[in-house]
Amino acid sequence: MRYADTYIGGVGTYLPRTVVSVEKAVAKGWYPAEEADLHQLGGAAVAGDTPAPEMALHAARSALKRSGRAPGDLGLLLYASTWHQGPDGWPPHSYLQRHLVGGDALATEIRQGCNGMFIALQLAAGHLHADPARPAALLVAADNYGTPLMDRWRMGPGYIGGDAAAALVLTKEPGFARLASVCTTTVTEAEELHRGSEPLFPPGVTVGRKMSFAARNDQFRRQVMPTGEATAALFSIQRALEEVVEQLLAESGIQAADLTQVAFMNYSREIVEQRCMALLDLPMSRSTWDYGRTIGHCGAADQVLSLDHLLITGRLGPGDHLLMLGTGPGVTVSGAVIEIIDTPQWL
Missing domain, CATH: 3.40.47.10 (Thiolase/Chalcone synthase)
Known part of the structure; x- marks a missing residue:
C-alpha cells in the first residue's frame, strides 16, 4: 500500500559485542562443517543473558534520540518478537512503556514472526493517519535466542540465529527517509x-x-x-x-x-x-x-x-x-x- 506523507525520523539498533564465528561453532561441534561450506555464513551475534526487552529499550532510546522526538510525541508503540521475551503472561512492551514511552500511548506486541516489523509499519502508518493528533509511532523488534529450547546453530535451513534489537520512529512530518x-x-x-x-x-x-x-x-x-x-x-x-x-x-x-x-x-x-x-x-x-x-x-x-x-x-x-x-x-x-x-x- 502507498502511504502519503509517512516518514522515518529515527533508527536505533542494539547489537551485542560478542559475535561467535562459524569457525568456532564448527570446532565446538555446534554447526556442521558441510553447512558452513555450503551457506558461507560468518557468525552470530550472541547477547548472553541480556534480556530481549533490555536490548529493545536501548534501540528504542537511540531511535527516539535520533528522531528529535520526545516520548510524549508517541501515540503508538508496537513491539515485534519471534521468541520468548520474559516471564510467560507478561507483555514486553510494558517494559518500554515504563522506562521510556509512558502509559498514554497505545501499545501492543506483534507476533508475526520474522515479518513483524513490516506488519508494524502497516499498522502504524494507518494508525497515525487516522487521527491528526497522532504525530509519531515507535516500532521495535528484539530477540535473544540463547535459551535451552532453541539451538541458534540449527534453527532453520540456511540460517543461524543472531541476537539483536532494532527500532524505528515513524512520523507524519518529514524525516530523513520516506516510506x-x-x-x-x-x-x-x-x-x-x-x-x-x-x-x-x-x-x-x-x-x-x-x-x-x-x-x-x-x-x-x-x-x-x-x-x-x-x-x-x-x-x-x-x-x-x-x-x-x-x-x-x-x-x-x-x-x-x-x-x-x-x-x-x-x-x-x-x-x-x-x-x-x-x-x-x-x-x-x-x-x-x-x-x-x-x-x-x-x-x-x-x-x-x-x-x-x-x-x-x-x-x-x-x-x-x-x-x-x-x-x-x-x-x-x-x-x-x-x-x-x-x-x-x-x-
Whole structure:
C-alpha cells in the first residue's frame, strides 16, 4: 500500500559485542562443517543473558534520540518478537512503556514472526493517519535466542540465529527517509511449512520441546504433504515474492534497476541470491548479505539493522531507494520501499 506523507525520523539498533564465528561453532561441534561450506555464513551475534526487552529499550532510546522526538510525541508503540521475551503472561512492551514511552500511548506486541516489523509499519502508518493528533509511532523488534529450547546453530535451513534489537520512529512530518510503499500477502497453502507434524496442543514450550524450523520444514516436505503439493506450495511462496515486489515498485514509481540496495533476511548466500536478487535481476553487490552473514538472522530486526548499517557506512544517501523484503510463518511475504530524502542529522 502507498502511504502519503509517512516518514522515518529515527533508527536505533542494539547489537551485542560478542559475535561467535562459524569457525568456532564448527570446532565446538555446534554447526556442521558441510553447512558452513555450503551457506558461507560468518557468525552470530550472541547477547548472553541480556534480556530481549533490555536490548529493545536501548534501540528504542537511540531511535527516539535520533528522531528529535520526545516520548510524549508517541501515540503508538508496537513491539515485534519471534521468541520468548520474559516471564510467560507478561507483555514486553510494558517494559518500554515504563522506562521510556509512558502509559498514554497505545501499545501492543506483534507476533508475526520474522515479518513483524513490516506488519508494524502497516499498522502504524494507518494508525497515525487516522487521527491528526497522532504525530509519531515507535516500532521495535528484539530477540535473544540463547535459551535451552532453541539451538541458534540449527534453527532453520540456511540460517543461524543472531541476537539483536532494532527500532524505528515513524512520523507524519518529514524525516530523513520516506516510506514509499509497504505491503504483505499470505500464502495459506504453505501454512504447515513452519508447523510440520507437531501437535497444536499442548504447546511445545509447555512440555519442554525444542523448537527447530529446520526439522519442521523437513517434516513438511517428507511427511505432512505429498511431494507434489509441498513443491507447489514452495513455488507459491516464490510467486508471492514476485507479486509483492511488483506492487512495491509500482507504488513507489521505480524499477528494480533503480534500487540502490536490497535488504533481505540474513540467510545464506544461495538463498539470498536465488530467492531475492535473481528475482530482481540485480547483483549480490546491491544486497546486504555481506553484512547480514556476520551477525546471523536476528528475527524481525534484520532489515532495520541493515538500514542502519547502510546509513552509517554511507551506502545509502539522498535520492537512494532501499527495498526491504522478507518472509515469515503463515506463510507471509512482506516488503517495503524506503526512499532516502536527506542525510540523517546524527551522521
